Amino acid sequence: MNRPNRLKPALMACAAGLSLLAAQPAFAQTVDSTKLLELMVAKGLVTREEADGLLAQATVAPPPAPIPAGGVANGVQTIPYIPQVVRDQIKEELRAELGAQAQAQGWSAPGQTPEWTRGITLSGDIRVRGEGVFMDDNNADIFVDYGAINAGGGQNINDKTPGYVGPPYLNTLEDRQRARIRARFGLKAQIDSWISAEVRVATGNDTSPVSTNQTLGGGDEFGKYALWLDRAAIRLTPVKDVALDFGRFANPFWTGDLIFDDDINFDGVAVSARHALNPAFAVFGTAGAFPIFNTDFNFGSRNAPEGKGGPFESRDKYLLAAQLGLDWTPRDDMRVRAAVGYFNFDGVEGEVSSPCQFYEVACDTDPTRPQFQQFGNTMFPIRNVVADPLNPITSPENQYFGLASTYEVLNVRASLDFNAFDGVGFRVEGDFVENLGVDDALMRLRAVNNLGPSTTIPDPTNTNGTVTLPGAWDGGSSGWSLKLTAGRLDLASRGDWNVHAGYRRLESDAVLDAFTDSDFHLGGTNSQGWMVGGAYAIGKNTAASARWLSGEEIAGAPLSADRLLIDLLTRF
Numbered sequence: 338m339n340r341p342n343r344l345k346p347a348l349m350a351c352a353a354g355l356s357l358l359a360a361q362p363a364f365a366q367t368v369d370s371t372k373l374l375e376l377m378v379a380k381g382l383v384t385r386e387e388a389d390g391l392l393a394q395a396t397v398a399p400p401p402a403p404i405p406a407g408g409v410a411n412g413v414q415t416i417p418y419i420p421q422v423v424r425d426q427i428k429e430e431l432r433a434e435l436g437a438q439a440q441a442q443g444w445s446a447p448g449q450t451p452e453w454t455r456g457i458t459l460s461g462d463i464r465v466r467g468e469g470v471f472m473d474d475n476n477a478d479i480f481v482d483y484g485a486i487n488a489g490g491g492q493n494i495n496d497k498t499p500g501y502v503g504p505p506y507l508n509t510l511e512d513r514q515r516a517r518i519r520a521r522f523g524l525k526a527q528i529d530s531w532i533s534a535e536v537r538v539a540t541g542n543d544t545s546p547v548s549t550n551q552t553l554g555g556g557d558e559f560g561k562y563a564l565w566l567d568r569a570a571i572r573l574t575p576v577k578d579v580a581l582d583f584g585r586f587a588n589p590f591w592t593g594d595l596i597f598d599d600d601i602n603f604d605g606v607a608v609s610a611r612h613a614l615n616p617a618f619a620v621f622g623t624a625g626a627f628p629i630f631n632t633d634f635n636f637g638s639r640n641a642p643e644g645k646g647g648p649f650e651s652r653d654k655y656l657l658a659a660q661l662g663l664d665w666t667p668r669d670d671m672r673v674r675a676a677v678g679y680f681n682f683d684g685v686e687g688e689v690s691s692p693c694q695f696y697e698v699a700c701d702t703d704p705t706r707p708q709f710q711q712f713g714n715t716m717f718p719i720r721n722v723v724a725d726p727l728n729p730i731t732s733p734e735n736q737y738f739g740l741a742s743t744y745e746v747l748n749v750r751a752s753l754d755f756n757a758f759d760g761v762g763f764r765v766e767g768d769f770v771e772n773l774g775v776d777d778a779l780m781r782l783r784a785v786n787n788l789g790p791s792t793t794i795p796d797p798t799n800t801n802g803t804v805t806l807p808g809a810w811d812g813g814s815s816g817w818s819l820k821l822t823a824g825r826l827d828l829a830s831r832g833d834w835n836v837h838a839g840y841r842r843l844e845s846d847a848v849l850d851a852f853t854d855s856d857f858h859l860g861g862t863n864s865q866g867w868m869v870g871g872a873y874a875i876g877k878n879t880a881a882s883a884r885w886l887s888g889e890e891i892a893g894a895p896l897s898a899d900r901l902l903i904d905l906l907t908r909f
Contacts, residue, residue: 456527460909464519466550467903469512476509477894481786483716483738487706491735494718498733507712507859509896516553521567531574535586539567546709547598547855568602582607582625589623590660591676593768594854595816595843596748601852603627605656611664619664621676629685630654632704640699652704654684660748670756680746682849686774687719687739694723695732706737713843713850713862715741715812717783741783742814742846743774754826764822770847775814780846787812787845787863787892811892812863813844820868828874836871845892858888858898865891870902879907 378385482505486492492504523537539549540562551562570584582589588597589607607625614620630653637649662676686705693700700720707714719739725732752766789808796802824835841857842865850861858864870884882904889897 458525458527459523460525461520461522462906462908463521464904464906466517466519466905467514467901468517469514469901471512471899471901472508472510473889473895473897474510476896476898478506478509479894480507480509480712480896481505482507483786484707484710484712487708487710487737491720491737493733494736495732495734497731499731509898515555517550518553519549519551521549523568533572533574535568535570535572536566537568538564541565544709545855546601547711547852547860549600578611578613580609582609589625590658590678591621591623591662591674591750592660592678592748593750593766593818594857595768595770595818595841596680596746596848597852598855600855603656604629617666620662621664622659622661624659625657627656627658628653629656629682630704630708636704637699637701640697649699649701652684652688652702654682657681657683662750672754673752675751676749678748678750680744680748682744682746685740685849686743687717687741689719690721692721692723695725695734700737702739703737706739707851709851711850711853711855711861712859713787713845713864715780715784715787715810715846717741717785738785740849741780742772742776744772744846744849745774746848747771747773760825761823762826764820764826766820766822768816768818770816770843772814772847775846777810780812781810784810784812789892812846813891814846816843816847816862817841818843824871828872828880829878831874831876833874833880834872836869838867838869840867841865842891856884856900856902857886858890858900859896863891863893864888878909879905881905 485505493501494504495501496503519540521537521539523535525533525535527533540551541549542552542555544565549565549567556562566585568585568587570582570586572586573581573583575581583606585602585604586607587602589603589609590597603625605625605627607623607627609621609623611619611621632651632653635648636651638647658678658680660676660678662674665673667673684705685707688702688705690700690702700722702719705719716738718736720734720736722734722736724734747770749769750767752764754762754764756762787810789811791805791808793803793805796804818839818841820837820839822835822837825833826835827833828835843853843862845863847862850863853861855861857868858866866886866888868884868886870882872880872882874880882902884900884902884904886900886902887897888899889895
């Protein structure tokens with residue numbers, strides 16, 4: 338920075354002012370203008386010609402009004418007067434210099450926030466919900482809570498063991514009401530033209546992948562609630578219309594809630610692309626690999642079979658998925674979308690363990706059980722327990738339960754949007770899913786739930802007795818849904834509204850019950866029924882809504898459950 342050159346105009350103005358003042362007797366006693374100008378010439382601040390010109394101007398300048406001599410006169414302290422024009426010029430020079438320095442160093446710019454803040458976007462939402470679950474009086478009460486068993490220490494299934502305690506069961510008889518809240522807060526940062534990042538936190542009762550609801554009063558009385566890391570991802574867009582996501586991010590696929598709940602996020606890596614063939618027609622696609630479960634580092638290290646030592650083999654689980662679709666806008670008021678996807682859930686099927694002694698804490702295939710599940714999938718025991726040779730009849734058989742099927746899900750999805758009049762539109766959307774991995778013969782052999790009616794036959798060992806045999810597997814591998822929505826699809830302004838109605842059928846093993854919709858029926862699969870609802874915007878980005886979901890079981894014992902959801906949602 339050439340500071341002398343930049344300050345030269347101000348210094349010359351100041352010298353001129355001093356030269357004028359020096360012509361006055363009072364000021365001449367304290368300032369020698371000639372020496373001042375000579376000093377400025379010696380420092381290279383002004384040229385000789387400029388200094389001589391200033392002295393000439395001072396010689397012919399008209400005398401200003403008398404100024405009292407410096408020092409104290411009549412009890413008044415006097416100071417030299419600097420003209421306003423000089424002060425203004427100095428002020429502007431300093432302001433320009435400081436502004437340029439601040440901008441160059443990146444800590445400020447006139448009228449702007451610092452550059453690093455301009456790529457940050459904050460957003461969030463809060464939803465308060467009133468929920469009622471209403472059970473049918475004719476429901477059976479024999480639905481084992483396999484999720485609780487698998488999340489705990491297993492279940493002894495030998496009822497001849499002394500002190501035997503039966504398994505936990507799901508509530509299928511008593512109505513329940515609760516108030517719930519969901520709060521999410523996120524930050525997105527545009528780091529470079531092709532690099533961005535996102536972080537979001539959210540509420541939640543637990544680590545459930547399909548719900549960030551927090552039940553009010555669900556912990557300690559008026560106790561505080563936890564926030565969980567909901568998303569943390571980096572996005573790269575190396576070329577136009579191509580994006581790569583790394584970390585934990587929103588569902589990158591265009592899917593309905595038959596496969597994935599609206600609240601689910603994905604761990605892993607995904608690549609998404611879109612290409613417009615013409616203004617009205619585009620194709621899009623997404624593919625990715627996502628770890629679902631990673632075996633604990635020390636699994637089995639202190640419980641390995643005698644003579645083998647070391648930890649058990651890893652039992653990691655992954656989702657490998659791809660989707661291809663089209664987006665067609667035949668006219669301004671209409672949009673058609675369709676896509677087909679393949680979702681291969683690798684390693685989720687339960688595996689029977691190696692022989693495992695009745696006293697062992699862990700068996701080698703324990704991690705193949707679901708780490709999280711809702712309701713509906715067909716289960717079977719996965720531990721090959723070796724009974725106590727001294728007491729084989731009463732020996733405990735502590736079991737975990739795994740999924741009886743593999744899951745290779747084919748999904749076909751389509752939607753039609755039509756803007757009818759005055760901002761009121763219609764949307765028709767449908768989904769179809771089929772689990773290509775279901776083996777009916779294997780399911781009939783393995784299944785301990787989703788069974789048909791039992792049969793009673795004469796006891797071959799007792800002429801006067803009977804034996805009850807469990808029914809055959811009665812589950813299925815398909816699912817579909819159809820939904821119609823009318824009104825404004827995005828409730829952004831006060832007075833916006835919409836209503837919807839739909840029907841869905843999701844058989845027991847069509848998809849993983851862990852990841853599907855958590856609201857309908859009891860959450861999960863093996864259900865069918867209706868859903869109706871509506872929403873009204875009471876203000877900007879704030880809406881009240883109500884939904885009624887009526888579902889019943891497809892396979893197994895009777896289980897019908899209705900759910901009422903009343904929400905107040907605001908976004909910012």
